[in-house]
Amino acid sequence: MNWTFDLLLWYDNAKRTLPWRETGDPYCIWLSEIMLQQTRVDQGMPYYQRFTERFPDVYQLADAQEQEVLKYWEGLGYYSRARNLHKAAKLLAAMDKFPSTAAEWQKLPGVGRYTSGAVASIAFHERIPAVDGNVFRVISRLFAITSDISKPATLKLFERLLLDVMPSERPGDFNQALMELGATICAPRQPDCTTCPIVQYCEAGKSGNWSLYPVKLAKVKSKQLNLAFMKVEHQGKQLWRKRPEGGIWAGLWEPYGVEAEELIDVEFVEKAIFETFKIPKEKASIEPLAPSVTHVLTHRKFIVSFWGPVFLSTFVLPDGYQWIEPEQVANLPKSRLIMNVTAAFLQS
DNA sequence: AAGGCGGGGAA
DNA sequence: TTCCCAGCCTT
Missing domain, CATH: 1.10.340.30 (Hypothetical protein; domain 2)
Incomplete structure (x- = not known):
């Protein structure tokens, strides 16, 4: 035996x-x-x-x-x-x-x-x-x-x-x-x-x-990254994108956003909005939409902030983004992070 | 061989 | 916090 x-x-x-x-x-x-x-x-x-x-x-x-x-x-x-x-x-x-x-x-x-x-x-x-x-x-x-x-x-x-x-x-x-x-x-x-x-x-x-046992030497090191998502609206629609192939959350949807190594504060966001959408600085004034959250993955730690709303009078479409009807947002496949914060984007 | 890729439960 | 879960793919 x-x-x-x-x-x-x-x-x-x-x-x-x-x-x-x-x-x-x-x-x-x-x-x-x-x-x-x-x-x-x-x-x-x-x-x-x-x-x-x-x-x-x-x-x-x-x-x-x-x-x-x-x-x-x-x-x-x-x-x-x-x-x-x-x-x-x-x-x-x-x-x-x-x-x-x-x-x-x-x-x-x-x-x-x-x-x-x-x-x-x-x-x-x-x-x-x-x-x-x-x-x-x-x-x-x-x-x-x-x-x-x-x-x-x-x-x-x-x-x-x-x-x-x-x-x-x-x-x-x-x-x-x-x-x-x-x-x-x-x-x-x-x-x-x-x-x-x-x-x-x-x-x-x-x-x-x-x-x-078992012996396992390799350990994953986690990197920290800052994310900011913004509620950008034009004629009742919101700016979202499907994340590209190859990276994290590929094929999943998220609102318009920026990422940075350094801390993302209100000045950083206003500058990003001004440069991307070419709207007057005084109209690019925005506020936090929701409290910042920390989203932890095995190999990443994201500090995530939410800003807006930004109302565009002219039609501006950054590369890779689309205008989405608010009612359609629920149908889009999203990461857990975006699932958690979608409500804040829809109601505010 | 090394690093990227999610999210959650347990200690 | 840290570990690790019925791992795979790219570079």
Whole structure:
């Protein structure tokens, strides 16, 4: 007997009931894997429900407009996932059937080593590992591995190790069991080793040294940036733009704004408005629309202020911006930051 | 190999 | 605050 047996036995009894575990549909399994990238189950669940209701199969998704797909992703973050999902759906819809191997799945946009392994093992029973953050933690503790998990070579090491030990039967359940253990018992802090089904095999668990694993050297450094959004109006319409490809919040909408390294005060905003819209300085006088807020991301910290309103008598359209009817604003896909402050823009 | 890319829950 | 979550892509 070995640890893989005990792990699977535990999984059969203790696994959570999740909607994507109630189906064998590759579309649903693929969607769930994309949606849960760097995202907790609790956070993704309501999105999964709404998404599958509106896009029940790959053809419905492929036929949709990207803006509507983003609308259903609104607030979930990492929006390139939604755009790549949509692109991949178009490719899949043009095929006779879903690919059945991890190698084929990994050719699709947004599908990397983890997701391809997860989909192929769960939906098609291919004997291939799926190493995510949970698996890194469980396996590094189980074997007291001190390799830096932020290095690609360490991922290969873990995949090699798992390929050697994973059972031929139920590879998908085996991969999910590792993730389930990491998510429910073998937590980053305060793991519950007393209820762990494989603690007797675990180097870290037996010695109480769980806090040493996994080893992760790279740490993201957060940069601070200042943003100012302005309510600019012309004949009852507001100035908004769809953020360009390539950067943060790509494809999502926001009101007219400026960004700067330095603090953005009223003088800064008045100067920006004067230079952009060429209106008389005395008419460029504006005030705060709402209190400033701090918006924190993993790699950014934004200090955000809101100004206006600015009424334009002449029609000025900065590059990339459009005039939007206030009633249409609700339909635009927006980042969480913009979702939070849209009300202040509409009412004031 | 390194950095960009969201948002939220937990300690 | 800090960590990290069913990671992927570009440079």
